[in-house]
Amino acid sequence: MLDIIRFVISAALTLAGLFCLLSGVVGVYKFRYALSRVHAAALLDTVGILLMLLGVIVATGFTVASLKMLVVIAFLWLTSPVAGHLIGRLEVTINDELSRDADVLDQDYVEQEKVPETTTTPADDTQEEAQ
């Protein structure tokens, strides 16, 4: 009986985790722009891995391996925001026409950093996008 309860809990956690993984990947395909896709990818790194590994931990029981899985979750929760921030900053730095692609902008940042960028010739811009 206890085994069955444990299996049901594990299956529920795993299925919820699979749903989160699925919605994260669908979001990566649905969103229009790269900065929005960072948001969908973060779902995978936080809720998805938490629910999936909790399902495996419940199935495994209280062992050293399950403790290591908790360490994996903790490490991913610490590093995922940093990775998301780095990717966002990369996109903001590289994109010369950010105001065309994204709706919400920090206007002070644009005036400080991006005004010299608008002096580039159109030929250079097409070369940038081709790569």
Next chain:
Amino acid sequence: MTEAYNILFTGALIVIGVLLLACLIRAIRGPRIADRVIAVNMMGTLIVISICILSFMMGEGWLVDIAMIYTMLSFLAVVLLTKVYMGIYREKRRQREEGQQDA
């Protein structure tokens, strides 16, 4: 009971494999560099999950160590890729500005 766990986690592994393929397609298609880095990050997460499931199904505890190391390596890869692409962009911009000054 073992069979029920096997069915559950085999199904989960199959779904994760399909999602990995979808992420790979995104990494190849992705119009911007940030899309590719995001896809690589997601693939790392999915592979860590599948390694943990494998460690339960095979009954080998040491596979979780590999998952831990894979997590750290995937984070390192994202940091390194963003730094490298920013360096390339800065280099290109400097060259462009020098070319404009010459002309």
